[in-house]
Amino acid sequence: MKRSSRNLDPGPSSGKLKFSFFPGCSLKASGHENTLSLLKFCQSMDIDLVELEDWNCCGSSSAHSIDKRSAKYLPMRNLSLAPRGVPLLIACPSCLLRLKSSFLSIKADPALRRDYEDFFEKPFDDELEIIHFFEIFNRVDLKDHMEILAGTLKGIRVAPYYGCMLFMPPDLRYEKSHTGIIEKSLKSLGADIVSYGYANRCCGTYLSVAKPDIARKVVNEIIFKAMEAGAECLVTACSMCHLNLEIRCTLDNPIPVLHFSELLSMALGAEDHKKWFPRHIVDPVPLLKKRGLLA
């Protein structure tokens, strides 16, 4: 799926959007369907994504919990690999937090900058733009693509679920907030947005492994509240949240959980969903058929 910039680069004058893409471990493995549908979406929107060459794990919660050294250098190495002049696009909220806060601290701290430059033997790129997948919606006029698509999602009742990482981290308090992007874009495609109080509630992250009872409780709470508000499905912005919501839910007949990128790609007419939906634990196909989104 990786598109080569060498063959397809239309040059700077074309106005075509081009990003380096940092998938991260969750999207690369357990959330593979998220990556596939995201690449499909970008392809449909004529956006060029080039996977960051030889990227590594951002360190995630485990590094900053128990190992300061790897928590510091793992995100830095990814920054050092990013090509100049191309924005770095990240779809995982947790990876975004790690890479961006690393970038902001180096920018603000001359000693840390020296440390970075000594360690990676290259100058630090002050100008590197690190953006979340949602930022695409500020740069592309979806209307260009959506006018013909209005109503495509046919009133499917969606509970947006952002998770905690996109909203609250103090390290990113001066950065742009993307609140409302899921609501706005899916509504313009014809979905009904359900409002409930748990859109930024934490999914439990790694407690899903080490403390499954606690994770089960928060996951059930989130899905129950969405169902109570009348949602037919949840739409997630985070691949790890998606996994937790699926594997830790013990409610009877829970609603399916879709990746934001899956629903977007469906609206744009992507037909390779056969590769995505079998990877879901709660099968979204009956709902999508009922709503006429799948034949």
Add this chain to the structure above:
Amino acid sequence: MILLDDGCPDFAGEMGEKTGIDFNRCLQCKTCANGCPFIDGMDQAPNRIIRMIQFGMAEEVLKTSTIWVCVGCNTCSSACPMAIDIPALMDGLRHAALDRGVEIPEPDILNFHQEVLNTVKKYGRTHKLEIMMRYKLKKMDLFSDMGVGLKMLKKRKLDLTPSRVKDMKAIEKIFQEP
């Protein structure tokens, strides 16, 4: 109000320096505790952790389950009227607990973190299947939660082989003891 200059400043001073937090700011309003999604799993509420630090109760704080159960979702810090970065404090306390070698009351959580970092050290990226297998082996509990594991395998959410970084020298350098 007990100002730390007059009280037991040693531990508060040390943690303040490490995390950049001024513990005098805490009003004990309990907003953090009331909003925390994980408080049921903690033995001390987050506001009590700060109070204990104010009183210089280093060992007691470092032995709480709270500092390990906190996942850093920032529900507390975004609601705190005094803008205290509580998850940053928990990070600092975890490091202090490991540095001082106190007994960790949540060995499973520590075990999980160690296994995650083991795969990152080996491949440059996490490998969920290996993390789970080794975590379970160390815990000597292979069978609880088996259903979820099998479901994940069936849905191909656990890749059998790891995704790897090519330049492993660079990863080794990151994990080298300085």
